[in-house]
Amino acid sequence: MTIQDIPTPRVGLDAPAAARSVGLSKIYGAGDTRVVALDAVDVAFPRGEFTAIMGPSGAGKSTLMHCMAGLDSVTSGQTYIGTTELSSLNDRQLTALRRDEIGFVFQAYNLLPTLTALENITLPMDIAGRRPDQEWLDRVIDTVGLRPRLAHRPSELSGGQQQRVACARALAGRPEIVFADEPTGNLDSRSSADILSFLQTSVRAMGQTIVMVTHDPVAAAYADRVLFLADGRIVDGMSAPNRERVLERMKAFDAALGA
Numbered sequence: 001m002t003i004q005d006i007p008t009p010r011v012g013l014d015a016p017a018a019a020r021s022v023g024l025s026k027i028y029g030a031g032d033t034r035v036v037a038l039d040a041v042d043v044a045f046p047r048g049e050f051t052a053i054m055g056p057s058g059a060g061k062s063t064l065m066h067c068m069a070g071l072d073s074v075t076s077g078q079t080y081i082g083t084t085e086l087s088s089l090n091d092r093q094l095t096a097l098r099r100d101e102i103g104f105v106f107q108a109y110n111l112l113p114t115l116t117a118l119e120n121i122t123l124p125m126d127i128a129g130r131r132p133d134q135e136w137l138d139r140v141i142d143t144v145g146l147r148p149r150l151a152h153r154p155s156e157l158s159g160g161q162q163q164r165v166a167c168a169r170a171l172a173g174r175p176e177i178v179f180a181d182e183p184t185g186n187l188d189s190r191s192s193a194d195i196l197s198f199l200q201t202s203v204r205a206m207g208q209t210i211v212m213v214t215h216d217p218v219a220a221a222y223a224d225r226v227l228f229l230a231d232g233r234i235v236d237g238m239s240a241p242n243r244e245r246v247l248e249r250m251k252a253f254d255a256a257l258g259a
């Protein structure tokens, strides 16, 4: 595989993207400790699509998500959620945008231990003073299969159930986009499959946009497309992935990088 074979993801205002970046670079440190974590990345995440981001450790996957979500500042370039350019916002506006437009799912579920599952799910809306859309909330709760557990606190739930609460919380406010950083990283295969099916259903049946970082070809196969990152650049892409093709591509990729 050569760099010329690599399809460049389409970036343009004509394609409605839930989020996109233009020339996004992120440099940590300076001098001897300088690390180019992202190197002029152009990427677009179209609405209603489930994108998996893969690549070796240190490739810049988490940095890309954090910059796209306004959790980390960029060194140069622009990031957009919908049509809003994040650097144009002040801190208060950025906090509101993160709360209202973005859902997050992290490996550590970040649930509040004193709240019930339902209270955790609706917490972002409660903080924002927004009433949940009950029909949508019911749909999310039923899709995630948590109705019998809504009154339970996180400590009374299994890891898989806690992650489902985290997913439901991310989706409950109908955000423009959900960023999930290894959402199934520490779950058994059955719980992982449940979570991934739920994320996939939320995209296919409810039109959600999801970006998920994963190391797992099985998880990536639930996505509509996989983007491969290496050394802070998007170096490859794959539509309609399946486990075998993703594994093959990862091997080819390792060989090319090792060459």
Ligand SMILES: Nc1ncnc2c1ncn2[C@@H]1O[C@H](COP(=O)(O)OP(=O)(O)OP(=O)(O)O)[C@@H](O)[C@H]1O
Residues within 6 Å of the ligand: 028, 029, 035, 036, 037, 055, 056, 057, 058, 059, 060, 061, 062, 063, 064
């Ligand atoms: N706060 C920071 N200060 C300095 N360097 C950082 C910081 N955060 C990340 N880096 C560096 O930026 C690069 C990209 O890191 P990032 O966490 O985005 O990679 P990743 O692809 O998510 O890796 P992994 O799969 O191991 O989680 C790495 O070389 C990392 O060491």
